[in-house]
Amino acid sequence: MNLENVKFNTDTKLVLNIGDPMGKTNAPRAYNKLFGELDMNAIMLPVEVKKGELPQFMEACKMLHIRYISPTMPHKKDIIPLLDDVDESSRIFQSVNAVRIDEDGTSHGVGMDGKGALNAILSSGVQLVGKEALMLGSGSISGVIGLELSKHGIRKLTILNRTVEKAQEIADILNTHTSMETKALASTPENLDQAAGTAQLFLQVTPLGMAGYGRTHEYLGFVDHLPKDCVVFDVIINPADTPVISAAKARGLKTVPGLKMLAGQMEVIFRFMFGVELTQEDKNACIQELCQFLGVTID
Amino acid sequence: MNLENVKFNTDTKLVLNIGDPMGKTNAPRAYNKLFGELDMNAIMLPVEVKKGELPQFMEACKMLHIRYISPTMPHKKDIIPLLDDVDESSRIFQSVNAVRIDEDGTSHGVGMDGKGALNAILSSGVQLVGKEALMLGSGSISGVIGLELSKHGIRKLTILNRTVEKAQEIADILNTHTSMETKALASTPENLDQAAGTAQLFLQVTPLGMAGYGRTHEYLGFVDHLPKDCVVFDVIINPADTPVISAAKARGLKTVPGLKMLAGQMEVIFRFMFGVELTQEDKNACIQELCQFLGVTID
Numbered sequence: 063m064n065l066e067n068v069k070f071n072t073d074t075k076l077v078l079n080i081g082d083p084m085g086k087t088n089a090p091r092a093y094n095k096l097f098g099e100l101d102m103n104a105i106m107l108p109v110e111v112k113k114g115e116l117p118q119f120m121e122a123c124k125m126l127h128i129r130y131i132s133p134t135m136p137h138k139k140d141i142i143p144l145l146d147d148v149d150e151s152s153r154i155f156q157s158v159n160a161v162r163i164d165e166d167g168t169s170h171g172v173g174m175d176g177k178g179a180l181n182a183i184l185s186s187g188v189q190l191v192g193k194e195a196l197m198l199g200s201g202s203i204s205g206v207i208g209l210e211l212s213k214h215g216i217r218k219l220t221i222l223n224r225t226v227e228k229a230q231e232i233a234d235i236l237n238t239h240t241s242m243e244t245k246a247l248a249s250t251p252e253n254l255d256q257a258a259g260t261a262q263l264f265l266q267v268t269p270l271g272m273a274g275y276g277r278t279h280e281y282l283g284f285v286d287h288l289p290k291d292c293v294v295f296d297v298i299i300n301p302a303d304t305p306v307i308s309a310a311k312a313r314g315l316k317t318v319p320g321l322k323m324l325a326g327q328m329e330v331i332f333r334f335m336f337g338v339e340l341t342q343e344d345k346n347a348c349i350q351e352l353c354q355f356l357g358v359t360i361d
Numbered sequence: 362m363n364l365e366n367v368k369f370n371t372d373t374k375l376v377l378n379i380g381d382p383m384g385k386t387n388a389p390r391a392y393n394k395l396f397g398e399l400d401m402n403a404i405m406l407p408v409e410v411k412k413g414e415l416p417q418f419m420e421a422c423k424m425l426h427i428r429y430i431s432p433t434m435p436h437k438k439d440i441i442p443l444l445d446d447v448d449e450s451s452r453i454f455q456s457v458n459a460v461r462i463d464e465d466g467t468s469h470g471v472g473m474d475g476k477g478a479l480n481a482i483l484s485s486g487v488q489l490v491g492k493e494a495l496m497l498g499s500g501s502i503s504g505v506i507g508l509e510l511s512k513h514g515i516r517k518l519t520i521l522n523r524t525v526e527k528a529q530e531i532a533d534i535l536n537t538h539t540s541m542e543t544k545a546l547a548s549t550p551e552n553l554d555q556a557a558g559t560a561q562l563f564l565q566v567t568p569l570g571m572a573g574y575g576r577t578h579e580y581l582g583f584v585d586h587l588p589k590d591c592v593v594f595d596v597i598i599n600p601a602d603t604p605v606i607s608a609a610k611a612r613g614l615k616t617v618p619g620l621k622m623l624a625g626q627m628e629v630i631f632r633f634m635f636g637v638e639l640t641q642e643d644k645n646a647c648i649q650e651l652c653q654f655l656g657v658t659i660d
Contacts, residue, residue, distance in 0.1 A: 070389035071386075107373055108373075
């Protein structure tokens with residue numbers, strides 16, 4: 063990466079990507095590529111911060127005038143009580159992945175997973191108002207994506223998960239906070255097949271099929287039941303052609319890979335952190351950099 | 362600067378250059394250029410750390426796994442009590458400008474100003490054993506340069522300063538710790554002229570003539586009294602042609618500009634911090650980068 067943009071002076075913005083483990087983080091690639099594209103005097107580095115160390119970490123940032131933090135697991139929730147304010151979705155689902163500390167010392171956190179996913183889905187050209195969505199998985203980001211789906215007019219959401227109780231928890235919160243009709247089901251082949259029949263948007267939000275995860279989907283037959291105009295989204299970044307994306311492509315369905323979600327997040331993060339608007343070219347450059355880094359290709 | 366060497370992972374070594382003010386620091390240019398030359402996964406950034414903040418700063422470094430610190434004014438002395446060990450010269454003259462924190466948490470400090478100056482002087486090809494040196498100025502680095510001069514065999518050192526008491530303090534310490542015969546004199550034109558007559562090495566160690574300093578030498582006539590084989594060294598980096606270097610060049614004397622001292626320091630710092638040996642090409646690349654950055658040229 064060519065970093066002519068970094069001036070190595072006291073104006074250089076240092077952005078820290080924190081988590082544990084940090085071995086496979088993609089964020090520094092994305093941020094640093096964009097800093098170059100935008101000719102910003104800024105640089106992101108990853109730092110391993112253990113669970114429980116966040117209070118000392120925040121003190122350290124203050125000391126070193128570090129004003130930008132990108133928390134990942136296990137800090138997305140734990141950082142919330144340490145911030146002055148957090149946006150509504152992040153508070154509801156207790157997940158923040160971008161923190162900005164202003165000159166007056168106040169700290170602001172937002173969660174971008176939901177907005178990133180929606181930016182990626184909308185960029186495929188799909189209309190969401192009044193539509194029905196089907197989501198597989200109920201981990202930490204299912205809720206925030208659900209909240210964004212409701213904001214963009216999705217009428218009905220079905221969340222399927224192996225442990226139905228986890229899906230029900232998220233459905234309950236969504237039903238409390240939105241007018242979207244959300245229900246939870248166990249992810250049995252029967253339930254999947256039946257729910258697929260009316261889904262105009264399918265969202266794969268489990269780690270199944272992720273490189274190195276070791277486990278994949280037990281049943282994918284439901285993809286054959288998705289309507290022809292259904293858009294299929296997968297949160298997984300690597301590989302780009304996940305089992306679900308591959309099956310959807312084989313059927314000729316429109317697909318949105320996880321890498322586009324990452325680029326969609328960068329758009330909202332750069333606006334939030336630096337007040338900068340990314341162009342389509344910036345986002346393309348970011349996606350290209352990540353593809354190269356991960357050794358994946360997307361259409 | 363092209364930084365293909367920086368991998369932006371948790372192995373990336375972050376080196377902090379700390380001081381106050383930090384507006385005009387040259388160190389990040391030198392370090393980052395060398396990291397590139399050596400293909401090291403490392404980066405240096407400057408951070409403003411106020412006097413008195415060092416204990417919290419050291420805690421912050423521990424928290425963020427920062428293991429390399431390059432302190433400049435006003436921290437060169439204050440950092441010493443916070444370190445586990447410091448080399449002898451740095452302890453005697455209370456000045457450290459490179460700190461390494463090992464994996465076991467122990468912290469080690471060294472002062473490189475003296476070694477950097479001597480490396481630069483020796484690279485001019487001059488022989489020091491048994492010779493007589495004349496030093497103008499008795500600021501913080503005069504002592505450490507004096508100590509290195511004695512280690513390299515200088516027999517007699519005369520330190521001249523406007524305030525003779527300051528020169529005498531350094532002379533006393535040098536006379537206690539070395540077998541070099543050191544004396545202090547007021548920097549009057551008469552004393553300068555007389556001492557110049559037998560000096561085989563002349564060291565300009567005041568800030569006089571530095572870009573932006575606002576004051577320069579009141580008397581330079583002593584340069585005409587230096588022997589023809591005398592080598593003239595100046596600590597000032599910018600401009601390269603200081604008043605003393607210019608006067609010495611006009612007389613055809615061999616000169617060593619401050620930029621070479623900086624490159625000479627890098628050699629010892631890289632050995633101390635990273636266990637890496639710089640080649641002559643690395644040092645040349647570093648000098649070239651600094652010349653370009655500062656807009657100066659040296660022979």
